[in-house]
């Protein structure tokens with residue numbers, strides 16, 4: 001079973017704490033991402049799992065076996081780095097065959113395995129090419145083939161797309177995800193790009209400052225961020241100061257300035273507490289659509305449009321609500337007229353579409 005578990009794993013470099021004691025378990029066949037800003041400890045965590053960095057404390061288990069003190073080559077892992085390490089002086093075949101030659105695999109077996117790896121990454125026919133004759137995306141696929149040819153139980157990827165341009169990155173993320181599901185290989189993917197993590201992952205660990213802030217499926221991370229850091233790091237959010245007036249099962253009532261509003265309850269909050277209301281810009285309805293919204297959980301307020309910016313797929317409004325500015329993103333459709341600045345507008349959201357954070 002190719003699971004990966006870290007138990008109270010930590011790392012300091014002298015006075016620098018790269019990872020505080022951290023726990024998680026990656027399940028067999030799972031695509032698990034470590035997502036966070038630069039310097040939060042992602043690479044250190046991955047390199048400890050790979051065996052290239054010795055932990056300060058804690059345990060690493062692969063397939064239930066303690067591998068904390070095993071060298072990298074005995075861990076059954078394959079790792080792909082940001083700067084795809086393919087040898088410029090070797091052609092594609094030799095690059096992919098390299099790891100097998102080192103293990104003294106016999107020639108016909110090498111040829112068979114290299115061909116299979118090239119099939120996996122869609123590069124049959126590229127055997128004789130050199131690095132300079134390939135695009136960045138193709139080079140990265142060769143780097144992946146080099147790792148897959150050794151048939152690792154665990155695939156570790158450290159920002160593998162960050163050297164590619166935007167369009168190629170978009171393509172490659174679907175391609176890598178597709179390949180991973182097809183192979184069913186347990187994968188840990190490091191990225192600072194929330195779009196990559198949300199698109200590709202079964203679960204995401206959001207990291208900040210050497211700790212895991214939240215682990216969840218993409219939808220939970222996006223819809224129910226656990227704290228201010230995750231809220232601000234993932235997507236865009238309105239974070240509005242409110243006072244809690246009533247805590248009910250599921251939904252809490254709050255006041256926002258002079259107006260009343262509501263959001264999903266947060267355990268531990270009680271009436272009288274100050275809190276932050278978290279609302280994604282795409283959850284906000286304006287004008288006629290706010291008036292037309294129906295259902296028990298619709299929250300209705302009044303605001304004043306400050307201005308708008310055209311963003312192509314949507315129009316981004318800034319709306320003053322009792323002295324606080326709310327961002328609303330309204331999908332751009334032919335049947336919607338732009339609401340001019342200065343307009344008083346009804347606005348609405350669903351209480352279940354907003355959350356609370358303790359202050």
Ligand SMILES: Nc1ncnc2c1ncn2[C@@H]1O[C@H](COP(=O)(O)OP(=O)(O)O)[C@@H](O)[C@H]1O
Nearest residue numbers: 013016017018037038039040041042043044045
């Ligand atoms: N070899 C090292 N020596 C000293 N400090 C390091 C070393 N590697 C990483 N660090 C520090 O550890 C922290 C986490 O780094 P890293 O794991 O590379 O973060 P990330 O991959 O999330 O950008 C950073 O503060 C970084 O400067």
Ligand SMILES: [Mg+2]
Nearest residue numbers: 039042043044
């Ligand atoms: Mg890194």
